Amino acid sequence: MKPLSLGFSPCPNDTFIFNALVSARDQASAPLFTKPHLEDVETLNRWAFEHRLDVTKLSFHALGHVLDEYCVLQAGSALGRGCGPLLVASSHLSIEQLPGRTIAIPGKYTTAALLFKMFLPDCKQQVEMSFEHIMESVQRGEVDAGVIIHESRFTYQRYDLVCLQDLGQWWEDISGLPIPLGCIAARRSLGAARIKEIEYHIRTSLDTAYANPEACMEYIRMHAQETEDEVIQNHIDLYVNDFSIDLGAEGRAAIDTFLNKGRAQKVLPNLPINTFCQEC
Numbered sequence: 458m459k460p461l462s463l464g465f466s467p468c469p470n471d472t473f474i475f476n477a478l479v480s481a482r483d484q485a486s487a488p489l490f491t492k493p494h495l496e497d498v499e500t501l502n503r504w505a506f507e508h509r510l511d512v513t514k515l516s517f518h519a520l521g522h523v524l525d526e527y528c529v530l531q532a533g534s535a536l537g538r539g540c541g542p543l544l545v546a547s548s549h550l551s552i553e554q555l556p557g558r559t560i561a562i563p564g565k566y567t568t569a570a571l572l573f574k575m576f577l578p579d580c581k582q583q584v585e586m587s588f589e590h591i592m593e594s595v596q597r598g599e600v601d602a603g604v605i606i607h608e609s610r611f612t613y614q615r616y617d618l619v620c621l622q623d624l625g626q627w628w629e630d631i632s633g634l635p636i637p638l639g640c641i642a643a644r645r646s647l648g649a650a651r652i653k654e655i656e657y658h659i660r661t662s663l664d665t666a667y668a669n670p671e672a673c674m675e676y677i678r679m680h681a682q683e684t685e686d687e688v689i690q691n692h693i694d695l696y697v698n699d700f701s702i703d704l705g706a707e708g709r710a711a712i713d714t715f716l717n718k719g720r721a722q723k724v725l726p727n728l729p730i731n732t733f734c735q736e737c
Contacts, residue, residue: 514533518567535700542624555621656734664719
């Protein structure tokens, strides 16, 4: 059977999950995929519009636009509490001053961008940039504020920035649900049997990582934006959890609620199709 194309981000949560699957140590799953594409999540989001990969990491914002082609796997997602994007600025600004100011976002189709749009719909002046450049751009005054993700959550204070709003906490407060950040999605055309096989190997890879986390560290450091052990471990602890093993009823409810709110605000198309692969 032809190997599948695979893409995920170089962030520690993804490299932790996929390390065993893409390494020679997991011979059983090695033929399942070709050499993976490790790209910034916004790159993967845009590739999904072109249907470039068979299995890919996606922001839930982007997913809402491509549900006709992709469905969400039960394994590999990033959801949780206390792990959402942060809206940061220099200390002299407040949230009330942001309308009319320039805000940096980590990509048009990121979950962070949609969350910010939900939180402050009147902030129209947005600048897209790669997430690792946002804090420096805010610090230098090139933009007035920024929405930060990934490891930036643990390092923004080094740039003399303050958190104006934890957007994930805002989501939890209005919905009562964990914030859905990113998922692993598969082409619907792969069929139920192949998709079930993919889910099995992702879970097996994650089980292997939990059993021997030190074996993952070389691969994780090779691709991480921040290479300090403490930052890497904090990142994994925050974004890899029970939802990564299986979405469960709460995870699926969080995703559907998020997508439905995006549709209600006319940001996402109303595609009458099942979100989850197991429901296809």
